[in-house]
Amino acid sequence: MQRQAVAPGGTRYGRLRQPVREFAKFAVVGIAGVFVTNGVYDLLYLHHGVGPVTSASAATLVAMTGTYLGNRYWSFRSRRRTGVAREISIFAVLNGIGLLIQDATVAINYYLLGLGHDKAAVFFALNTGIVLATLFRFWSYRRFVWGRPSSATSGGWPARPRTGRPQEPRSAPLARRKRRRRPLPGA
Numbered sequence: 001m002q003r004q005a006v007a008p009g010g011t012r013y014g015r016l017r018q019p020v021r022e023f024a025k026f027a028v029v030g031i032a033g034v035f036v037t038n039g040v041y042d043l044l045y046l047h048h049g050v051g052p053v054t055s056a057s058a059a060t061l062v063a064m065t066g067t068y069l070g071n072r073y074w075s076f077r078s079r080r081r082t083g084v085a086r087e088i089s090i091f092a093v094l095n096g097i098g099l100l101i102q103d104a105t106v107a108i109n110y111y112l113l114g115l116g117h118d119k120a121a122v123f124f125a126l127n128t129g130i131v132l133a134t135l136f137r138f139w140s141y142r143r144f145v146w147g148r149p150s151s152a153t154s155g156g157w158p159a160r161p162r163t164g165r166p167q168e169p170r171s172a173p174l175a176r177r178k179r180r181r182r183p184l185p186g187a
Contacts (some may be wrong), residue, residue: 019142022075026138029070034130037063064095071141080147087145094140098133105129 040059044050050058068091081087109125110116 018078022142023138025075026071026141027134029067029075030134030137032070033063033067036066060099064092067095072146076141076146079142082145082147090145091141094137094144097140098137101133101136102126102129105132 037059040062041055044058045055068088071091072087105125105128106122109121113121115121115125
């Protein structure tokens, strides 16, 4: 009986290893982005007297630039490049959708529920929005901005099909054909 090689990632841990690593790196980049956003906002709004919306917009653009670079060259570096202009434009659109998700949770809390006076509710709404937007961003960046992992990072194995079943090595159909051509014993 011949033993078949098992593709890396064939176990549950193996399948989750890359997304967990990417998410951990994504979270580090995101936390750095939050610090950049707050620092630039503080500098512009409190120290230079720039308006709050302009300060927030400029801070978001600076942080978005930093998070794009961090995610492209660290978090998702093992993924195929699909073109810088394409990546940046889709990244910006998805980042904007993430910002709308964050703002929606704050707006619901403030306007719909009327809890703008409750600091704990405001903090909870803001952080709920950040968590929801972060999950959306991670999923959407992996899905739409950067391509599938390159075959070099998956140990040279072909990518798994979307059906969830392991893909046979390319030589398998040839081996099956050879087995069928063997004469039956006693024939």
